[in-house]
Amino acid sequence: MFDTLSEKFSDAFKHLQGKGKISESNIEDALKDVRTALLEADVNFKVVKAFIGAVKEKALGEKVITGVNPDEQFIKIVHDELASVMGNANEEVDLERVGPIPVLVVGLNGQGKTTFTGKLSKHLIGKKNKSVLVVPADTFRPAAKDQLITLSKQVGVDYFDSDLSKHPGDIAKEALAYAKEQGKDVVIIDTAGRLHVDDELMGQLKEVGEAIKSHNPEILMVADAMTGQEAVNVAKTFHDALGLTGIVLSKMDSDAKGGAALSIRHVTGVPIKYISTGEKMGDLELFHPDRLAGRILDMGDVVSLVEKAEEHIDEKEAERMMKNMEKGKFTVDDFMKQMDMINNLGSMGSILKMIPGMGGALRDIGDLSPAEDEMKRMKVIINSMTKQERQDYKVIKESRIKRIATGSGNTESSVKDFIAKFRQMEKMMGGMMQMMKGGGMPGMPGMPGMPGGGNPGFRQQPGTGKKPKKKGKKGGPWGGFF
Template sequence: MFESLSDKILGSVKKLRGQATISESNIEEAIKEIRMSLLEADVNFKVVKNFIDRVKAKAIGAEVIKNVNPGQMFTKIVHDELVQTLGGDKVDVNVRENPSVIMMVGLQGAGKTTSTAKLGLYLRQKLGKKVGFVPADIYRPAAIEQLQILAKQNGFSCFSSTTEMKPEDILTQALAWAKKEMIDVLLLDTAGRLQIDDELMKELEDLKQVITPTEILLVADAMLGQQAVSVAETFHQRLGLTGLVLTKVDGDARGGAALSIREMTGIPIKFMGVGEKVSALEVFHPDRLAGRILDMGDVLSLVEKAQEVMDHQEVEKSAKRMMNNEFTLTDFLSQIQQLKKMGGLESMLKFLPGMGEISKQMKNMTPPDSEMKKIEAIINSMTIQEREDHRVLNGSRRQRIADGSGTRVQDVNKLIKQFEEAKKMMSGMMKMGLGKAMRGGKSPMKFPF
């Protein structure tokens, strides 16, 4: 979502490299370009003005530390102000009561039902909570059934709501059901509308009166840009929101909602939906997101993601082989499958400092999911000797492998080239300490000053 904004801000900062000092004259162009970049990203103009004023005031008064060039110093100032604009510190979800009731509210199409399932998985995996779903959208066709299916697919309890029931009755009966089932957290999936209307708000206010929820989370579509701010303000005035779940962050939204909504409404963003899978939910860390925007990396998030999805014994084995220059085509296939779980090598590189440009170059190198079967067939058509040492692959061997895998010699050649490039890239990443990070070691990124 922030790729375009990141490119433009970084382009502005690069122009300060080589300058001896930070001055009003040499930051003026960078400030102007950053202002334009934020406005083009659909950030609220008041937020842009406040942000630019703070950056300018700090930059002009900043003393350049020894061994730190003005570009680095200016980057730190922009980073700090981005963190402030995004909310400063992470705000945890409140599930201390038993049972805790979390109301999921928002417009139709924002992704409330899917976000309900995502949040349930997070609460169970990260906080060890027993979660129950309560479908209370009696208006949208198949809304109740959708949540029931998600609950069944992911092993959650789900209250048996029907479209004939009133939302208030659903919640009252669900509370009794939760106590009987010893459920820790009830996630209430409420009805939405294509646009805000008084009838919708009155219904949500009535539900709030049945029991005081521990959280009222607005599910907001990041694609709405500044419109998401006005939606949040309206819901907040009527319900008193405690947080936001920003969805479709993985799409081509320009980032305006995330950069505007906290400063304009005061409501903390607590989670981001970063994909369609139920596991695709991230805790919102303002400092980490600011680091990603400025291509400073987010190794902590990468470590957490790796620990969740990767086979650590396999990673340890491959890491040792890479360090000893013993990485083979068998390891290559295993690593591709591991990286695929994390969204691919291109996605992973975006978490590393200074790797934004390299990640773009990886698009043609990283095999897409559709190529996985072809790669597997090619490697499985090789002998053990050929997998262990691809240098023995002469023309006749490559033809035999192509015939055996139902591919062309060009496909075999392409795979070998990808393997050699990936081996070189992974070797470099190991030297940067990524291997340690993926095995659970701490490697947080810090400023060099």
């Protein structure tokens, strides 16, 4: 997400490295680079102008703080301004009122409306404890109804069996009456898209809005983040016609440059409420401008990482593993479970990027797919092992190696290689446990198969073995700023 922008920003900040203090002359170059970076990321030029003006004013007005480098001070100002331009705090759909609350999902063709409808219902049911009804109201492309029903079954949400021969406004009204009868809290209505903004679509959506106006609907527009300024223009048109209450940026997992995320709030005044980060139903995040600013500036996003970990990692299982490891026991099964836990969090790149300082290191490494491929290869090998072998790899001798190789479609030397690596990991785990008992623990042991022989050579923060704290920790990589 926004890789090029991050890279350009980090180059811009280099202008201030080693300078005594921020001055009009020495921030000129940095500002120029920030400006170019934003324009290249397809940020609206008015937003860029306002942004640069605000950063300059703050930077020159900033008091000199002893012990804080000008580049760190400048990064902090850019961070706050990025967060501010995106709206500062997270705003979710208002769930604090009496239901059924209608959520009308609108947007152009293929932007991700139907997918988002499924994701939002999963989020509201699973995390907000709400009862939800989804309503197919796309009368333009009838197959959309089946698509939504399939997703509904997948996430376990009730759906309304809309009569697509009716007007979407009538469908919405009927669905709301039904939802009231059923005591539902939220009703999510998936509407039709068109290739371009056209009068017919706007007219129809306005009628749907009118039909449910008395219920004070949330109107969320889904916009593909990849489309940059186009998304901003479309949002403006939709907002003028319908009065949007929120925007959802979809496809943030792709290589979107950042233009839409950084401009849409400023241009339309409508808050971004959610971001969609993949095709799976769990790939939905609340939009936190400050955290995203942190990610853009390679400060990582430890808060989101911890939240993700809490959500996806089985605590009991982790505890059991920890206990075993303390006893010096680390099995192939444990290793497999660890790999699964990591996979559940997301791609290796996306997780590493959330760790402060890793963004730059990742760019230096480039492609992480060899490491991910190796993880997959290891899994296939492990899947061909017997239960006994997974509990104690030492029983694996020549004949077993042959069987595992044939079973997993690998060569014998690949299997031997895996065993050698596992032995090394086991040793490393043992060493780490010793160190933890002694009070200090080095950073992560390094993912197997990473370029650089298992240790990617990142600048690692000395770990404490404790849970990472929220922001505001003194002595972090940013001189205690964040």
